[in-house]
Amino acid sequence: xxxxxxxxxxxxxxxxxxxxxxxxxxxxxxxxxxxxxxxxxxxxxxxxxxxxxxxxxxxxxxxxxxxxxxxxxxxxxxxxxxxxxxxxxxxxxxxxxxxxxxxxxxxxxxxxxxxxxxxxxxxxxxxxxxxxxxxxxxxxxxxxxxxxxxxxxxxxxxxxxxxxxxxxxxxxxxxxxxxxxxxxxxxxxxxxxxxxxxxxxxxxxxxxxxxxxxxxxxxxxxxxxxxxxxxxxxxxxxxxxxxxxxxxxxxxxxxxxxxxxxxxxxxx
Amino acid sequence: xxxxxxxxxxxxxxxxxxxxxxxxxxxxxxxxxxxxxxxxxxxxxxxxxxxxxxxxxxxxxxxxxxxxxxxxxxxxxxxxxxxxxxxxxxxxxxxxxxxxxxxxxxxxxxxxxxxxxxxxxxxxxxxxxxxxxxxxxxxxxxxxxxxxxxxxxxxxxxxxxxxxxxxxxxxxxxxxxxxxxxxxxxxxxxxxxxxxxxxxxxxxxxxxxxxxxxxx
Numbered sequence: 001x002x003x004x005x006x007x008x009x010x011x012x013x014x015x016x017x018x019x020x021x022x023x024x025x026x027x028x029x030x031x032x033x034x035x036x037x038x039x040x041x042x043x044x045x046x047x048x049x050x051x052x053x054x055x056x057x058x059x060x061x062x063x064x065x066x067x068x069x070x071x072x073x074x075x076x077x078x079x080x081x082x083x084x085x086x087x088x089x090x091x092x093x094x095x096x097x098x099x100x101x102x103x104x105x106x107x108x109x110x111x112x113x114x115x116x117x118x119x120x121x122x123x124x125x126x127x128x129x130x131x132x133x134x135x136x137x138x139x140x141x142x143x144x145x146x147x148x149x150x151x152x153x154x155x156x157x158x159x160x161x162x163x164x165x166x167x168x169x170x171x172x173x174x175x176x177x178x179x180x181x182x183x184x185x186x187x188x189x190x191x192x193x194x195x196x197x198x199x200x201x202x203x204x205x206x207x208x209x210x211x212x213x214x215x216x217x218x219x220x221x222x223x224x225x226x227x228x229x230x231x232x233x234x235x236x237x238x239x240x241x242x243x244x245x246x247x248x249x250x251x252x253x254x255x256x257x258x259x260x261x262x263x264x265x266x267x268x
Numbered sequence: 269x270x271x272x273x274x275x276x277x278x279x280x281x282x283x284x285x286x287x288x289x290x291x292x293x294x295x296x297x298x299x300x301x302x303x304x305x306x307x308x309x310x311x312x313x314x315x316x317x318x319x320x321x322x323x324x325x326x327x328x329x330x331x332x333x334x335x336x337x338x339x340x341x342x343x344x345x346x347x348x349x350x351x352x353x354x355x356x357x358x359x360x361x362x363x364x365x366x367x368x369x370x371x372x373x374x375x376x377x378x379x380x381x382x383x384x385x386x387x388x389x390x391x392x393x394x395x396x397x398x399x400x401x402x403x404x405x406x407x408x409x410x411x412x413x414x415x416x417x418x419x420x421x422x423x424x425x426x427x428x429x430x431x432x433x434x435x436x437x438x439x440x441x442x443x444x445x446x447x448x449x450x451x452x453x454x455x456x457x458x459x460x461x462x463x464x465x466x467x468x469x470x471x472x473x474x475x476x477x478x479x480x481x482x483x484x
Contacts, residue, residue, distance in 0.1 A: 004311070015314060015315075015316060017350065019348065019401050025314050025353075026309060026311050026314070028307075033306060033307045036309075036355065037353075042401075045434075047484050049483075062439065062484055063436060063437045063445065064437070065434035065435060065437075065452050066401075066434060067433070068401045068402075072404055095432045095434070096432025096434075096454050096460075096462070097431060097432070097456065098432070120460065121460050121462075122462075123456075123462035123465065123482075124462075124481060124482050138306045138355075141305070142306045142355055142356075205355075207354050207355070208392065208394075210367070213347065213369050213400040214398065214399050214400045214401050214435065216399040216400075216435075217396075217397075218396065218397035219397065219437075220441070220446070220447075238355075
């Protein structure tokens with residue numbers, strides 16, 4: 001099976017990684033570069049204890065854990081399927097009581113859906129999943145980009161690196177964050193799933209800050225991507241975005257986490 | 269083999285960061301400079317590594333004098349080798365690069381390297397306290413250690429088998445797994461029901477905790 005797909009106005013490459021699921025790279029929409037590389041570096045899982053006693057609540061006794069989504073946990077082949085108005089890749093991963101289906105869906109209208117369906121019982125009900133997606137968008141080139149978030153009823157420019165949780169505010173299309181290319185005026189719009197409790201980390205791109213092979217940076221310090229966040233300016237540079245969802249397990253599972261991403265301004 | 273020397277005249281000005289050190293890079297172009305053309309990147313550079321490329325990268329890495337002690341002691345594991353593609357205008361853009369991650373048990377540290385196969389050198393090397401994912405060997409080792417532990421054996425129920433092995437770290441400094449490389453082995457029935465969790469310290473190769481799954 002070829003790892004280059006040209007369909008639905010998209011041309012992109014894919015490869016199965018050791019730990020970050022299916023990675024998409026060098027993705028073009030209508031012949032214009034949109035994405036250098038996108039992947040799902042990890043899904044961490046936290047456990048909680050159910051108690052009604054506030055004073056006696058020990059909090060989270062244990063730390064998080066995770067297992068790589070990659071060749072060692074893949075169940076069956078990576079599937080490439082066309083659907084009406086687009087094409088999608090999907091792969092199932094299993095690690096004991098945790099099961100995932102990773103999806104990359106490409107729509108002919110410029111939408112891109114990096115999603116993760118989460119299912120399986122876990123070791124008990126009180127647990128929360130934290131899927132982390134990393135996107136290195138190169139909209140019409142790597143530099144001359146800006147990052148904005150929708151706040152106080154309008155789009156506001158973000159000047160420095162940081163952590164930007166979804167506050168409940170969104171534009172008329174539900175978009176909360178966007179990356180804009182100064183040169184072309186094209187934009188990547190990001191709309192979170194309402195129940196993802198999502199947040200975005202915006203970090204200036206640096207060689208050496210590739211998708212890490214673990215969320216764990218060192219004992220007692222911030223995990224990635226928070227450990228990458230400093231105070232560097234973003235305006236006019238190359239920006240890397242991390243989308244993180246926080247999904248508490250419930251009996252209504254399976255649940256599909258992940259944003260809608262829409263490319264706009266690249267013309268017909 | 270002599271390692272590549274990289275001039276680092278433009279370090280990243282981010283003292284607040286506790287994360288990884290960025291790769292030394294070319295100077296940031298002035299605002300009027302044309303955007304380096306990332307659209308001309310060669311997709312083949314992203315292709316999976318061949319067995320020969322992996323061997324080449326590991327030979328180059330273990331011959332690097334900065335890792336002489338690690339290679340000599342031989343108490344390390346290669347966690348992962350994957351292709352790496354650097355964007356222009358970096359001087360390594362267009363080179364066939366390999367990202368190698370190893371864990372050095374003797375020094376309790378992670379080795380992360382970028383090996384330039386075209387130049388035959390270790391172009392970038394980081395020695396950190398980060399904890400990379402578990403290697404397949406470590407997963408298997410954790411299971412074998414847990415399976416012979418008396419406390420684990422005493423709590424296993426009929427039909428319990430190792431379900432999965434996860435990379436784990438403790439939240440509190442009181443937890444041995446807070447700073448030490450650890451794995452959590454989940455035991456349970458084949459229908460998915462988990463029974464116990466055994467935490468294995470991979471530096472000492474011992475089980476440090478056995479917890480009923482419902483209390484995890």
